[in-house]
Amino acid sequence: MDDLVELIAHGLGIGHIGLARGPVMGAVTVVLMALLPRTRLAYGAAALLVCVLGFWAAEVADRYSSAVDDVLIVIDEAAGAALLMALVMPRTWRDIALVGLGFWLIDSLKPWPVSLTESVPGATGIMLDDIAVALVVAPFLVVWCRAMERRASS
Numbered sequence: 001m002d003d004l005v006e007l008i009a010h011g012l013g014i015g016h017i018g019l020a021r022g023p024v025m026g027a028v029t030v031v032l033m034a035l036l037p038r039t040r041l042a043y044g045a046a047a048l049l050v051c052v053l054g055f056w057a058a059e060v061a062d063r064y065s066s067a068v069d070d071v072l073i074v075i076d077e078a079a080g081a082a083l084l085m086a087l088v089m090p091r092t093w094r095d096i097a098l099v100g101l102g103f104w105l106i107d108s109l110k111p112w113p114v115s116l117t118e119s120v121p122g123a124t125g126i127m128l129d130d131i132a133v134a135l136v137v138a139p140f141l142v143v144w145c146r147a148m149e150r151r152a153s154s
Helices: 003-009 011-016 021-034 040-064 075-088 093-109 114-119 122-153
Strands: none
Touching: 003 011, 003 040, 011 021, 011 075, 021 040, 021 075, 021 093, 040 075, 040 122, 075 093, 075 122, 093 122, 114 122
């Protein structure tokens, strides 16, 4: 496997840290996204870039791996967390932490409809469950974060 593909698919080495590799990748992504300028363009472009690179790297890495949904591939968590940050656009560190926690919780539990993506084979399946997590969690977090903003300003 090409070194660049492995570097991306394995989340700059985070995929090799052990049992908490997925949550760590999600948390690192949330923090890195929070450091970007808080504009839809910056968050959207970053999420799109991570998703596109993720699909490409996961596809190539999955071809070289003998495992189904290789645990070393953590770019999917980065893609899901980046997409969730772009959809929610949290404005406070409390809300940023809530995005990370919400992503981790739903990614761990895999409730319906996220669980439907588990049967999708290959790189698409690897990436799709974390993207589904972002799409399921985002509406709830947007409502929560905006309600907290209104409460704080009144």
